[in-house]
Amino acid sequence: MREVLVVVGPGVAADAALLGEVAEREFAALGVRGAVRHVRDAADLPTVADGVSLVVIPGPQLRAPLGRPVVRVDVERADRVEPGPGVAHIHGRGIAGVAWGIRHAVHRTRHPARRVPYGPERDQWGELYLPGDVAGVPVVALVHGGYWRSIWAADLMDALCADLAGRGLAVWNLEYRRPDLHGWAATTADVAAGLEALAGLDAPLDLGRVAVAGHSAGAQLALRAVADGAPVALAVSLAGVLDLVEADRRWLSAGAVSAALGGPAAERDRRVGRRDQYGAASPLLRLPLGVRQLVVQGAADDLDLVDFGRRYARAAVQAGDEVTYLEMAGDHFDVITPGTPIWQATAEAVTAALT
Template structure:
C-alpha cells in the first residue's frame, strides 16, 4: 500500500485538527495509508523526508514561513509535493518536486491527491522551452503508436491553478489506450497574455518531437488524429490554439486545401477540439464579470464597446469560427449559468458556420466534467476514444 507522509513546517498558521481532518479524508478517499507530522525545524523536515523514502512512499510538505525550511524547496530531495496555503509566486523546486500554492488550506488535499497520483501513474516530464513552466507530462498507454489527447488546464488564467488538476483525466484516458500530453504553460497574471498563447501553441507543436522515432523511422505516437481538450479557461486556450494552427496550415496550402489536410502544424494534425465547460465568449465573459473579472485581467483590459479588436477578436473562440475541425462542446447543466449560455451559443454558432459539432449537456457542475467517476466525463471519454482514436 502507498504510504503518504505529510509534514507540517513550524509556524504554519492553520488549525492542527483541521489539517488532520483533511489528511485523513484524503487518505481514505485514495485508499492509502498516511501520517501527518509537525516538524520542529528544517533539520526535522529533512530527517522526516529521509525516513519516508521508498518505492511506495510519497511526501507532502506544508513548509510554512520558516526561511530555513523554505530553503529546502529548491534542493533535490526527490518527488516531494510542496504546498503553500498562501500564494507564493516564483518558487523553484528541486529536481522531481512539485510546488502547489494559493489554494488555501484545501491545498493540502490537492497536494495529497497529486502525490498519490504520481506514484500510481508515472509519466514523462518533457520540456518544450527553457522556462520553469514550459513543460508537459506525457502518459503512455500499453499500445502501439497510440493517438494523442492534449489537455490544457483551466483556472481562469491564474497561476495558482496548474496541470495537476488534470491528473485524473490523464490516468483515465491512458487506461483507454490513448497517449496523454498534459500541458503546463505560463499564465498571464505573471507573464502576460502573449506568453500564454505562445506556450500553448509551442506545447502543441512539441508533440512532434516529444519522443524519439521508432526503429523504422516512424513516429512513436500517432500524430494524425490529435485531440486538443481544454477545461474552463483552458478550453479557450485550446480552441484558440487549434484555430491558429488551422489558419496557419490553410495559409500554407491555400484556401483550396481540404480541411482534413490542413488541420495541423509542425507534423501534428488536430482531428478534434473539445471544450469542457469552456469560457467560449470572451466579450460577454468580460462584460458579465465571470471569474470576478478574470477575462479582462488576463487579456490586459476590458472588452471594447462596438467593433471588437485584438486581443479579444483573436482570443475569443466564438469569434474564430469556423474552426474547420470536428468539435465536442461539453457542459454541465449545474455549472455557472453564464458558462452554460456560452457553450450553447458557441455550439449553435459553430454549426451555423459549417463546423461538425456535437453538443453534450448533462447533469453536473464545473468540475464534474473533469471527474472520471461522473457520467458526463464517461460520455466525453467515449467520444474521444471513438473519435480521434478510432482507426476505422
C-alpha cells in the same frame, strides 16, 4: 496500498485539526494509508522510506527538502518560490491546496509520466503518458484551466491523464506560462508551442489522430490554438469559457478575462488593439474552426458557462462546423472527474472519435 506522509512546518497559519481532517478525507478517498506530522524545524524532518509519498507544508520557517520527489504545498500564494528539481509546487489554493497536494503525490507515484520541456522557462513543459508499448497510438493533448491564473496548474488534469491512458490513448498534459505573471502573448505562444512539440517527441504516436481538450479557461486556449492552425482531428471544450466578450462584460470570476487580456471588452470598440486581441482570443469570434468539435457542459455549472456552451455550439453549427453538444448533470469539476457520468460519456466520445 500506498503510504503518504504530510509534514507541516512551524508557523503555518492554519488550524492543525482542520489540516488533519482534510488529509484524512483524501487518504480515504484515494485508498492509501497516511499520516500528518508537525515538525519544529528542518532538523526534525523525518527520514522517509521508499514507498512513502511526501507532502510538505513548509510555512515561513521551513524549506521543503530539495532534490527528491516531494510535493510542496504553500497555502498562500508563493509565485517566487523555486521548488527545486523533483519538487512539485502547489500554492495559493488555501487549505484546499493540501487536498490537491496529496492527490498529486499519489498520482505521480501510481502513474509515472515523462516530462519533456518545449522551451527554457520553468512552466514550458508537458508530461507524456503512454498506454503501453504500442505503435501508432492516438493522442489527447490536455490544456488545464484556472481562469488564466498561476495558482492553478497542470495537476488539475492528473485524473484525466490516468483515465485516458487506461483507455489506450497517449496523453500530453501541457503546462504553460499564465498571463498574470507573463502576459497574454506568452500564454498564447506557449500553448501553440506545446502542441507543436508533439511532433518532436520520441514516442510511438499517431499524429494523424490527435485531440486537444481544454477545461474552463483551458478550453478557450485550446480552441484558439485550433483556430490558429494547430493540426488536430478533434477539439474538445470541457466547461469552456467560449465567449470572452460576454465573459468580461459579466465580470466572470471577478474580472478574470480583463485581467488576462490586459483590458476590458468594453474598450474593443474604441481601441483597435484591444478589438483585435478579443477577436483573436474568443472562440466564438473565430468560427468556423474547420475541425470536428465536442462541447461538454455540466448543467449545474455556472449558468454563464452553460449559456456560452449552448450559444457557441449553435453558432459553430451555423458556421458549418461539425459539432456535438453534450450537456448532462454535473458541475464545473465533474467534467474532469473520472467516474462521473458526464466524464464517462465524454471519454467514450473522444475514444470513439480517435480509434
